[in-house]
Amino acid sequence: MTVTVLSEVAAGAEDLSVWPASTQRLPHGGLAVGGVSLAEVADRFETPAYVLDEGEVRGRCRTYQDAFPAADVLYAAKAFLSRAMVRWVREEGLGLDVCSAGELELAVTAGFPPERIVLHGNAKSPRDLEAALRLGVGRIVIDGPSEIARIAAAVGPEGHQKVMVRVVPGVSAGGHDKIRTGTDDQKFGLSLTDGGAQHAISRILGQPQLELTGLHCHIGSQITEVKPYLVALRRMVGLMARIRDTHGVVLSELDMGGGHGIAYRPGEPALDLTALARRLRAELHRGCAAARLTIPRLLIEPGRAVVGPAGVAVYRVLAVKHTGEKVFVAVDGGMSDNPRPALYGVRYAPRLIGRASTAGCRTATVVGRHCEAGDVLAADVELPGDIHPGDLLAVPVAGAYQLSMASGYNLVGRPAVVAVHQGSARLLVRRETLDDFRSRDIGD
Numbered sequence: 001m002t003v004t005v006l007s008e009v010a011a012g013a014e015d016l017s018v019w020p021a022s023t024q025r026l027p028h029g030g031l032a033v034g035g036v037s038l039a040e041v042a043d044r045f046e047t048p049a050y051v052l053d054e055g056e057v058r059g060r061c062r063t064y065q066d067a068f069p070a071a072d073v074l075y076a077a078k079a080f081l082s083r084a085m086v087r088w089v090r091e092e093g094l095g096l097d098v099c100s101a102g103e104l105e106l107a108v109t110a111g112f113p114p115e116r117i118v119l120h121g122n123a124k125s126p127r128d129l130e131a132a133l134r135l136g137v138g139r140i141v142i143d144g145p146s147e148i149a150r151i152a153a154a155v156g157p158e159g160h161q162k163v164m165v166r167v168v169p170g171v172s173a174g175g176h177d178k179i180r181t182g183t184d185d186q187k188f189g190l191s192l193t194d195g196g197a198q199h200a201i202s203r204i205l206g207q208p209q210l211e212l213t214g215l216h217c218h219i220g221s222q223i224t225e226v227k228p229y230l231v232a233l234r235r236m237v238g239l240m241a242r243i244r245d246t247h248g249v250v251l252s253e254l255d256m257g258g259g260h261g262i263a264y265r266p267g268e269p270a271l272d273l274t275a276l277a278r279r280l281r282a283e284l285h286r287g288c289a290a291a292r293l294t295i296p297r298l299l300i301e302p303g304r305a306v307v308g309p310a311g312v313a314v315y316r317v318l319a320v321k322h323t324g325e326k327v328f329v330a331v332d333g334g335m336s337d338n339p340r341p342a343l344y345g346v347r348y349a350p351r352l353i354g355r356a357s358t359a360g361c362r363t364a365t366v367v368g369r370h371c372e373a374g375d376v377l378a379a380d381v382e383l384p385g386d387i388h389p390g391d392l393l394a395v396p397v398a399g400a401y402q403l404s405m406a407s408g409y410n411l412v413g414r415p416a417v418v419a420v421h422q423g424s425a426r427l428l429v430r431r432e433t434l435d436d437f438r439s440r441d442i443g444d
Ligand SMILES: *Cc1c(COP(=O)(O)O)cnc(C)c1O
Pocket: 076, 078, 079, 097, 120, 218, 220, 221, 222, 257, 258, 259, 260, 301, 302, 303, 304, 305
């Protein structure tokens, strides 16, 4: 009986399939990513620390470039952005997708060519538009009817700006209600079914300073099947054909957005990028041939699938509490650095690192240090029974939508971000300190 449990446990603990490809086991229960021991990172940079494997990010960019050689691949900055990330993405030849003046300015001041940037947003502020026009972004994606006159006025009669239109194709897909964006009951885009998209398009075509280059859609996030993309693509090609028939305009670009799903725990499905690329291309060729349309250039905008699997969150255990049937393992971070479990009910697979344990595993719930009962990082996971304060826990697949959604809750401070690559570690973003909070707090 005991033997069975231990071997099952050992098998589960040893499954590194969702970890960065560079992950190596070290003696005495250690784990290295990018050639650097995670326990050493914790000692040197303190915890919580977010470790980003530069090689994994670059490798994922290359996988996209190889799978989609004829498309423009734009990294969706909102998944995670820092100056180093901007450089890696630029050096790998990707474009960038941003949704605020902040993301845009950070990218451009870090050397990203503005013409390779696309600006999104369902509610663009005056500052967003001002920055976009001043810096010369490649495309602005129009998300609602009121933006048309606003952007045209901001561009001015002598000006010129390339724009796209975000269309809601009426496809429901994605890992959670809060991240499904392909249907008419959510805030993004212009509807295909009620004619809102068609109406907006004719108005844009009537603005000489706006050049409509193509259509955009983004149907959701954490999508693991190819089919919804094909359905969306068919509808977008249908709309492109109608635009040609009505206005005599052949649009040259089709942006199918991002949303490519990844595995957060061993055994979970991920979107097959090779299959996505092959079937999108086939469907595009078939649809365009049937409608006698020139084949538009394809754009895609992956965020999560570029950076998610490249990140590992490293926490130190602060307390272990046994209450009734439950074991709570509390760490020195939580919902302020990772709000995703509370927002979307996402599940993670944390792992003890930095020491070997021969104790059998038991079911425990990893919680954060914040003052909310909902501050749960990983419910009902298997961890060694002898886990104790001072231990290190690492959570793989922590690179996307964690730090970018981090908050100042409880003034704990946002964690440090450390890049690991070919055996060395360097600080990318320093830990937020009390001085940072104090310096913003200027009233009394
Ligand atoms: C969020 C977003 C993406 C990226 O989504 P992922 O799920 O991270 O791939 C791409 N395009 C748009 C318009 C988005 O809003």
